């Protein structure tokens with residue numbers, strides 16, 4: 001019998017369960033049957049994921065006598081648009097999907113965000129299940145119910161809060177993931193240790209090389225603990241007024257770097273990796289944490305295969321990009337600052353403080369490239 005673990009996401013209106021099980025994808029049909037699916041299932045996926053998993057998944061679903069419709073979108077962030085969502089909606093309408101029908105998001109965060117959004121607006125909402133196939137999606141985007149697409153004026157500008165009715169994770173799908181994407185996901189994993197769990201952070205430090213080699217027990221443990229932390233934060237604050245902000249650690253600078261790189265220079269997690277270290281540097285500069293904390297974070301980020309180096313942009317450019325992020329309050333940048341590993345606090349930062357730090361950091365041995 002395969003080891004299965006579950007994590008509950010306790011939300012008042014729509015609680016759901018995350019199931020983590022190696023080989024789950026091979027049993028997708030049985031899993032759907034057991035879940036009690038009634039109507040049609042639309043399997044939304046992208047071309048890359050389809051190449052590895054679609055045929056076998058559809059076969060498995062058919063075997064259980066469930067009607068399915070594949071919906072294949074172009075891979076990558078550039079297809080995360082309203083236009084692609086419209087294509088998904090077209091298929092649903094053409095195949096006469098109803099309220100009792102179901103969407104399955106089989107893929108990374110791009111597929112999950114779009115399928116969830118399409119599910120939230122088609123006939124004012126049909127159920128959907130996340131079957132995440134990237135590390136980012138397994139530990140982050142599939143949990144929490146944020147769905148949406150990009151607009152040419154901003155990333156994730158259009159969307160809704162819409163919880164899935166279940167999240168089914170098969171860690172074996174990570175075997176086909178390009179190494180760069182796996183490493184990018186590790187940035188989010190390390191983030192969870194820093195914001196909420198010192199012993200998890202220590203576990204990651206001890207097992208980083210096995211994790212990168214995808215040692216099965218280690219991956220399952222890490223995915224599970226990450227989901228638990230995200231679920232706990234999301235349950236405490238479903239609408240991002242306060243506590244949910246801690247999930248943004250590493251993302252204030254991370255998002256700025258992504259934007260300045262035109263969403264081409266970095267994969268999201270690579271920018272976040274730099275953000276984790278540089279925001280700790282900024283916290284240290286503000287007297288919020290010790291240098292030891294910064295160096296622990298830097299070492300772990302590097303061992304994950306991620307860079308900690310700030311690219312050469314001027315402080316004005318970076319500040320402006322940070323202000324642009326939609327998570328600013330009233331023109332101020334609000335950051336998440338580590339006090340120690342496992343504990344962070346939220347607080348605003350003034351432009352002059354950022355500039356002082358940035359000009360100093362460029363001259364220091366810990367500074368930027």
Ligand SMILES: NC(=O)c1ccc[n+]([C@@H]2O[C@H](COP(=O)([O-])OP(=O)(O)OC[C@H]3O[C@@H](n4cnc5c(N)ncnc54)[C@H](O)[C@@H]3O)[C@@H](O)[C@H]2O)c1
Nearest residue numbers: 048075076108109110133134136137140141146173176177
């Ligand atoms: N909703 C949220 O709370 C939330 C949180 C974090 C990120 N996101 C969003 O998630 C997106 C990033 O997600 P991502 O990193 O998963 O990117 P992605 O979905 O683009 O996947 C990365 C690449 O890996 C491929 N791929 C996926 N699974 C594979 C597999 N098992 N084998 C081989 N190739 C595979 C994809 O086709 C793609 O080319 C961004 O749009 C981001 O905004 C959302």
Ligand SMILES: [Zn+2]
Nearest residue numbers: 188251268272
């Ligand atoms: Zn992120």
